[in-house]
Amino acid sequence: MDQFTLNLVFVGITFAIYIGIAIWARAGSTAEFYAAGQGVHPVLNGMATGADWMSAASFISMAGIIAMSAAGGYEQSAYLMGWTGGYVLLALLLAPYLRKFGKFTVPEFIGDRFYSGGARLLAVICLIVISVTYVIGQMRGVGVTFSRFLEVSTDTGLYIGAAIVFLYAVFGGMKGITYTQVAQYVVLIVAYTIPALFISLALTGNVLPQLGLIGNYAPGGGDMAMLQKLDAVVTELGFKAYTSDSANMFNMILFTMSLMIGTAGLPHVIIRFFTVPKVSDARSSAGWALVFIALLYTVAPAVGAMARLNLSTTFWPGAVQGQAFSAPALSLEDINSKPELSWINTWKATGLLAFEDKNGDGLIQYYNDKNEAVAAKAKEMGFAGNELIKVDNDMMVLANPEIAALPGWVVAMVAAGAIAAALSTAAGLLLAISSAISHDLIKGSINPNISEKNELLAARISMTGAILVATWLGLNPPGFAAQVVALAFGLAAATIFPALMMGIFSKRVNKEGAIAGMLVGLVFTAVYIFLYKGWFFIPGTATFPDTAANYFFGISPLSIGTVGAALNFGVAFLVSSMTAAPPREVQDLVESIRVPRGAGKAQAH
Known part of the structure; x- marks a missing residue:
């Protein structure tokens, strides 16, 4: 069976499973659409949360950016530390208390806690901005995966992915999404x-990648550690050492913190804890989710490091014996004739990989021609610059099995897993957008007396509209998947997280403070991102070049969420101290939330 047919079989089987589950678990009420009837077992909810959490950015892009970043793998480990640490924050500080409150959505909590329809409406706006930004990364992941494995264009891949999400998310709601995500977790892990x-x-003789990362490099023999071998190869080619320290530790700390507190403020993850029966189940499902997430996140650093080493030794076969420039580079003849190298031309056809024989010697020289010393050495050898001119971060994990010459069924399995990761998170985000519009905006503000049947219809129409918008934005994303997701985390860090923290742990913060804080956090963070990324991701509208030399105090747009969160907290406490304290019943409500005993049935208000 050829590779294309294998891909179709694996992807087709998983799609059939997802759609079948959606039909079986079709939501028949708003309680099932928004919170799966609050009857999901903690272990299953933990698995679904893991799938919801581990998006295309985690599956496709995270190891890719760790592998290929010019800054080195260590600096990009901020993605691992921030996302994992943020989930711990969410599990300990927010999940059980929000479940104790017993409502369906984050804006509903904010509206009731800060006794303000305006606060709820602002939270809806923040949630939509965050979720739409985040879902772009998922659509990008879907397009990349389909473009390679089903041999269609990236745009066509987006359309196919959007259609699948429509089938199981619009009809199944949270109930259908939850059980679909359980299946998707199994597939992706x-x-x-x-x-x-x-x-x-x-590469290392260790079957466990976590041990292989710190083990010895097997192909070359001897006692050289795998990471030491990788450092030797990439530095000889003129790149920064893979394990080298960060050039801007201040920005790395801010970036890690932005990812961490942004994680704890992500609406589509928070609403997962409304689906379990009790507060104790929310705590339990959070623990299980962390276990399921760790299964992937402890493997990702090894995947990134080994992908980079495999790519380097593929284009410089002599690097296996410690000889890169002193041995011939990969030849065009080999690329076109050897079956184990056919992946190079296949990925080149997708536009995610590009090479050019600049000096006409029939070889492809891959090195950092920006490094003066290496460039001078290369010029002496007759090279005309780096000839591997493009390696997209988002292709590395998907191409890794092909680079390592693994069997076709493994390649097909990775295709199914990547699609599962992207679709699972996209569904959760689209549900968050849908519930914000139908439950918080329409029922909460526009038409409080809407019937349950009409609210459910409004929820499905809202999700359909969200899918169309997400697909359109996914056609022209502002960066690779992990970058786009990081921007969403920054917005969540600057808006939702401070409001939730102050709503749970401070009886003094009032509606004026909460609204002022969220506004300042949203506007400041969005404007800073706009300066370097452009207006709503429209190309050519950025004010400043998106380079480190142009950042204020060296803070990148990916890291600015931490500063936005600090401003949110500061403004909220300042305004609250200058205005009247919250009513006594609200202060009593805050006190009751922090006592994690009991949790009544969620009610729509």
């Missing part, structure tokens, strides 16, 4: 782990 086991065994 198996697809991510199995290739890593094969590659780790081949």
Whole structure:
């Protein structure tokens, strides 16, 4: 069976499973559409949360940016530390208390806690901005995956992915999404782990990638550590050492913090804890989710490091014996004739990989021609610059099994896993957008007396509209998947997280303070991102070049969420101290939230 047919079989089977689950778990009420009837078992909810959490950015892009970043793998480990640490914050500080409150959505909590329809409406706006930004990254992941494995254009891949999400999310709601995400978690974790086991065994002799990362490099023999070998290869090619320290530790700390508190403010993850029966179940499902997430996140650093080493030794075969420039580079003849190298031309056809024989010697020289010393050495050898002119971060995990010459069924499994990761998170985000519009905006502000039947219809129409908008934005994303997701985290860090923290742990913060804080956090963070990324991701509208030399105090747009959060907290406390304290019943409500005993049935208000 050829590779294309294998891909179709694996992806087709998983799609059939998702749609079948959606039909079986079709939501028949608003309680099932928004919160799965609050009857999901903690272990299953933990698994669904893991799938919801591990998006295309985690599956496709995270290891890719760790592998290929010019700053080195260590600096990009902020993605791992921030996302994982943020989930711990969410599990300990927010999930049980929000479940104790017993409502369906984050804006509903903010509206009731700050006794203000205006606060609820502002939270809806923040949620929509965050979720729409985040879902762009998922659509990008879907397009990249389909473009390679189903041999269609990226745009066509987006349309196919949007259609699948429509089938199981619009009809199934949270109930259908939850059980679909359980299946998607199984698919994505198996697809991510199995290739890593094969590659780790081949490169280090260790079957566990976590041990392989700190083990010895097997192909060259001797006692050189795998990371030491990788550092030697990439530095000889003129790149920064893979394990080198960050050039801007201040920005790295801010970026890690932005990802961390942004994680704890993500609406589509928070609403997962409204689906369990009790507060104790929310705590339990958070613990299980962390276990399921760790299965992928502890493997990702090894995947990134081994992908970079495999790519480098593919284009410089002599690097296996410690000889890069002193041995011939990969030849065009080999690329076009050897079956194990056919992946190069296949990925070139997608536009995510590009090479050019600049000096006409029939070889492809891959090195950092921006490094003066290496460029001078290369010029002496007759090179005319780096000839591997494009390696998209988002292709590395998907291409890794092919680079390592693994069997076709493994390649097909990775395709199914990548699609599962993107679709699972996209569904959760679209549900968050839908519930914000139908439950918080329409029922909460526009038409409080709407019937349950009409509210459910409004929720499905809202989700349909959200899918159309997300697909349109996914056609022209502002960066690769992890970058786009990081922008969403910055917005969540600057808006939702401070409001939730102050709503739970401070009886003094009032509606004026909360509204002022969220406004300042949203406007400041959005404007800063606009300065470097452009207006709503429209190309050519940025004010400043998106380079480190132009950042204020060296703070990148990906890191600015931490500053926005600090401003949110500061403004909220300042305004609250200058205005009347919240009513006594609200202060009593805050006190009751922090006592994690009991949790009544969620009610729509």
